[in-house]
Amino acid sequence: MSTPRIGILMGSDSDFDACKGAIGMLEDFGIPWEMTVLSAHRSPVEVHDYSAKAEERGLEIIICAAGMAAALAGTVAAVTTLPVIGVPLPGSHLSGIDALYATVQMPTGVPVATMAIGPAGAKNAAIFAAQILALKDPAIRERVVGYKQALGASVGDKNARVQARIAELRKGDG
């Protein structure tokens, strides 16, 4: 197995379903990854240890997904100089707004690249990580370009479906 280049951290196993889309994206881009449950509040010593050793283990980017008072991304970013991508997760009474604010409102000097709340954010975190690696990795760049092209083509399909539905409506009116 290749050395992971991306580390995905989640605050809890209950975050897995929201995060699993990131795994699929990284697999599609051919980027080796690892996923670990660590909690800024419940296992702070382990979070520090992971963050301090991440670079020497070969990780290049760390994705941190957490819900509620989500301190995970900020805590990791406080320790490592690797880029940290934060994914706020829903699931609380505040539907992820709490995690969004906790993740995005970092003080000067400790940036966290914060994605959208939930599964879309988790997928985007993987794509964003791939785009960073693509700067220096032509094979990943090629796959990211292909992904973006397919995304553009999919809009044509969506439009065709809508046009077909409009045509159906018009038929019904006639």
Ligand code: RP5
């Ligand atoms: C956060 O608290 C986790 O990231 C999770 O989103 C939330 C709830 O965790 P569990 O109580 O389900 O373990 O730290």
